[in-house]
Amino acid sequence: MLQGGYTISDLVREFGVTARTIRYYEEIGLLKPHRTAGQQRIYSRRDRARLKLILRGKLLGFSLQEIAELIQLYEIDPTARRQYEEGLKLAHKHLAEIRRRIEELKHLEEDLVEAIQQTEAEYQKLIADEGHQKH
Amino acid sequence: MLQGGYTISDLVREFGVTARTIRYYEEIGLLKPHRTAGQQRIYSRRDRARLKLILRGKLLGFSLQEIAELIQLYEIDPTARRQYEEGLKLAHKHLAEIRRRIEELKHLEEDLVEAIQQTEAEYQKLIADEGHQKH
DNA sequence: CAATCAGTTAACGTTAACGTTAGTTGATGT
DNA sequence: ACATCAACTAACGTTAACGTTAACTGATTG
Numbered sequence: 261m262l263q264g265g266y267t268i269s270d271l272v273r274e275f276g277v278t279a280r281t282i283r284y285y286e287e288i289g290l291l292k293p294h295r296t297a298g299q300q301r302i303y304s305r306r307d308r309a310r311l312k313l314i315l316r317g318k319l320l321g322f323s324l325q326e327i328a329e330l331i332q333l334y335e336i337d338p339t340a341r342r343q344y345e346e347g348l349k350l351a352h353k354h355l356a357e358i359r360r361r362i363e364e365l366k367h368l369e370e371d372l373v374e375a376i377q378q379t380e381a382e383y384q385k386l387i388a389d390e391g392h393q394k395h
Numbered sequence: 396m397l398q399g400g401y402t403i404s405d406l407v408r409e410f411g412v413t414a415r416t417i418r419y420y421e422e423i424g425l426l427k428p429h430r431t432a433g434q435q436r437i438y439s440r441r442d443r444a445r446l447k448l449i450l451r452g453k454l455l456g457f458s459l460q461e462i463a464e465l466i467q468l469y470e471i472d473p474t475a476r477r478q479y480e481e482g483l484k485l486a487h488k489h490l491a492e493i494r495r496r497i498e499e500l501k502h503l504e505e506d507l508v509e510a511i512q513q514t515e516a517e518y519q520k521l522i523a524d525e526g527h528q529k530h
Numbered sequence: 531c532a533a534t535c536a537g538t539t540a541a542c543g544t545t546a547a548c549g550t551t552a553g554t555t556g557a558t559g560t
Numbered sequence: 561a562c563a564t565c566a567a568c569t570a571a572c573g574t575t576a577a578c579g580t581t582a583a584c585t586g587a588t589t590g
Contacts, residue, residue, distance in 0.1 A: 269566070279567080284548060298556050300567060320499055321456020324547070333510055336517075341525070344518040351511050358504050364455055365497045372493065375468055376486050382471075383479040390476070404536070414537085419578060433586055435537060459577070 265294070265302035274308075275315055282311065290314055290328055310334075320361075330354050400429070400437035409443075410450055417446065425449055425463055445469075455496075465489050 268279050285291045286301075291310060293301040303311070310331065317327040333351045336343045403414050420426045421436075426445060428436040438446070445466065452462040468486045471478045 267567085278549080280550085281548065283568090288547090296556095298567085299569090300556080316499065316503065320496055320503070330507075333507075333514060336514065338517060338521070341518075341521060344514065344521065348511065348514060348518065351507065351514070355504065355507050355511065358500055358507065361455055362497060362500045362504070364451065365493055365500070368451065368455070369490065369493050369497070372465075372468075372486065372490050376483065376490065379468060379471065379479065379483060379486070382473060383476075383483065386473070386476060386479065402536085413579080415580085416578065418538090423577090433537085434539095435586085 265304055266308055268301050268303070271303060271308065271311060275311065277315065285311070285314060285324070288324060288328070290324065290331065326354070400439055401443055403436050403438070406438060406443065406446060410446065412450065420446070420449060420459070423459060423463070425459065425466065461489070 268282055271282055272279055282291070286293065291307055293303045293307050295301060313331065314327050317330065329350050333347045336347050403417055406417055407414055417426070421428065426442055428438045428442050430436060448466065449462055452465065464485050468482045471482050
């Protein structure tokens, strides 16, 4: 635990991703860790929280591009009016998208439950028929 | 509308995807349309429903691999016991995954709403401060 | 019947999100 | 002091999910 921050392998251990992945997120601008004199990366608690958010987004099937837009809300320069407006606009868009997905997923869940029930019923019938067979 | 089925461009128009995409889904085994004598593809209502399900899954961020597993439940040979068991097992796995995603998305929604509210408050303050400026 | 059109195959190209390998450097235990 | 890490950069490789282009075929229409 380098002077109050995390090394890359700390995060690798904690989140179960590779160092390449973490560096890649930096490459595309999702993370901006500080460096020691020797060029080693140091991740702050803020960086760690960001990474956690990125990985949550990925598990939900969002692209890194979408995640980048989402994260932007947390990175607004508190004196820049234009940034607030754009950030909030984007955030509302994503909020709508999230809600849409929740509804769609619920719909899919219902369909799947129904299909499972029907399939299980058919399966029971098959088993019963097998039981009645003389051979 | 070729003898009671859909042509590929019917589906292209209806769903707003390219013909390449539809053929690709066939390439990887997600669709199996019949053919006319002249090799032209004809999609049944069943094929069309499948495509719809595939596209729904994609909009939810599932991979075609995951979608393929999901669809499998609808394609069980009603005499094959082993298929029922595997299909149902997979279906339950996916059901759990869908429910997990719903919960995670709700969580994300809450976080986002909170962040938006806070950002909007800061934004209002910024506007107010700008109003008080003499210049 | 020539030409246009919708559809087809085959093959190579592209982008996102990393994996993998090689070669280098700064820190560390013995 | 030496070797062994852990981390670094740079560059090429890989997979999924298509896009794009070329060259062909069958049907249709003026």
